[in-house]
Amino acid sequence: MKKKSRWLLVLSIAVLMLIGCSTKNTNEAEKTESIVSTEKVESKETHVFVDSADREVVIPAKIKKIAPSGPLAQIVLYTNSPDLLVGLASPFSTEAKEFIDKKYQSLPEFGQFYGKNASLNMEALSAAEPDVIIDIGEVKKTVKEDMDNLQDQINIPTIFIEANLKSMPETYQKLGELLGNKKEAATLSKYCETVLKQAAQARSSLKESEQKTVYYASGNAGLNTNAAGSFHAQVLDEVGAKNAAVDVDIVSKGGGTVISMEQLIQWQPDYIIADSKDVYELINSDASWQELTAVKSGKVYQVPTAPYNFMGSPPSVNRMIGIEWLGQLIYPEHYQINIEEQIKEFYALFYHVEPTSEQVKTILTNAQ
Template structure:
């Protein structure tokens, strides 16, 4: 005779079954959560990579960088030359003089302000709205650069990269940018161009005897008595072409208008060439009586520095100085450089500024400069 299971037994089996199912569901849920987390981490690892910047910092950046923001005017200029379509904003608006050579779509980018320095004016709201993948700082490597970059990155919570740039290492600067952005076709062209110009300058400089080295004074400020003295980061073009900076034995002031000197000092120096920062300074030097004691003025060796879209001697002290080497080298040592400066300027503007200047524009840029 078969016995029917009791109600108590059936209830017990049911409860045990429910407990087992509950445990299984909990285990399954925990497993699924763990798998989701693993997949998320793996996906994050696939979509990011570690980039070592010029300060030796290891920074986690997206594998594919689509949006960049500059930290200041020097970085803005270099990034505009290499990757303008990735810019999501500007550190400083383009000047009126520069706008003639800059596409309007870039002129209309939002202005973030610059991150540090005397003109620091960061607009965090505009920066956040643009959502850049990375902030890129480019320039001279200061002693505190590592700490500065770490502090900046913590402040804005966006990967922040430092790439060193000075006149001598511009080829390496562009290579580093190419490595960061994962796009080397354009940066390689710019790197090679810089390398070619620097190589020629090295060759000319090494071939010059000391007696061949011309002394150059750079006249800036309203009265032309501010200058970038010998040894200044902003005066490297003069050294690079093999000339001598006439402003010697004075304190180096890299900020503002440079070092203020007296007319008496300038008369003692008696430079072979005088370079005027602006048209107003050029006209002052040519007409003011106090400047007529200078041999360079008497011999007509006063020239106006080309400044559109950027001053070729270093305002800002960025890749614009590569054009400055060629302009000043051809001006002072024409037999050694042997350049058609108008054609050279057209080539440089096309490659770096993405614009084809007309012959009339070229003549305007080189007004009083040849």
């Protein structure tokens, strides 16, 4: 019995030693696999970027090719990093082409990546092989879901960066961090910060009795407008003007809210700004508009639109020069700037072009 017990003891020890060796080998294998995995990630030179939706996205350490998700993103990316663009969300308009280098005009069109106007061209996107897709705009409730779904669909890292009128300085700072051009982005950020500070000072110094009411006329008949509180009417708020379109439904689209002439006559705005030459001419020639004090007193102006509308359309960084234009137009004593010189500076910094004096005069046709 003693001999049998000794054999059982020896056998148990042997089994335990085998289990120990097996466990050790497994741990060593896992450790080796972990090291290999880490080396694999490092060899690809990737890192994690936290976007404005608090999403952790793995992206290349050095981004060489980018694609915009839509028109708003396209403008901001063009101002910040034009040479990284490998495609466009929408073609440049005929009016814009005068101020856009031809090499960018020939870029392939991907269309808009998601949303109601989605028109993504996957074939063109695949051929361009962007390192990242960048979406820029206001934060929506579904932004995380939208970005994740888009990233899963196209299998390309997708980044969201918040941008509204007041956050443009931070938008450029975030882009500089993402794309590695912090110095250039800081210059654009500083310009936006200066404009916003100037507007804030002007607003704070205005007495309520000094505030001007402004009606923004758009649409074929001039009776579409961006109502008070609309994302597309932020320039009016920023300069300290009162939006004439109050107590009407806010439509969160560029086309805005449709109103009646009766409402407009009741509002009697101090100024009317028209979003096109056609609307400007209609307002000054159509008899129904002559009942408005602004028309009688010659306070009707055409919004500059080259290369992009100063009030928005799309509501991107183009609105910065819109603040300066509208501010000096209705509050010249608070915005003591030379708008022609300011346009030249803005276009050089943001659109990478130096407009001539004649081009500036054309931009400001019916706008002064």
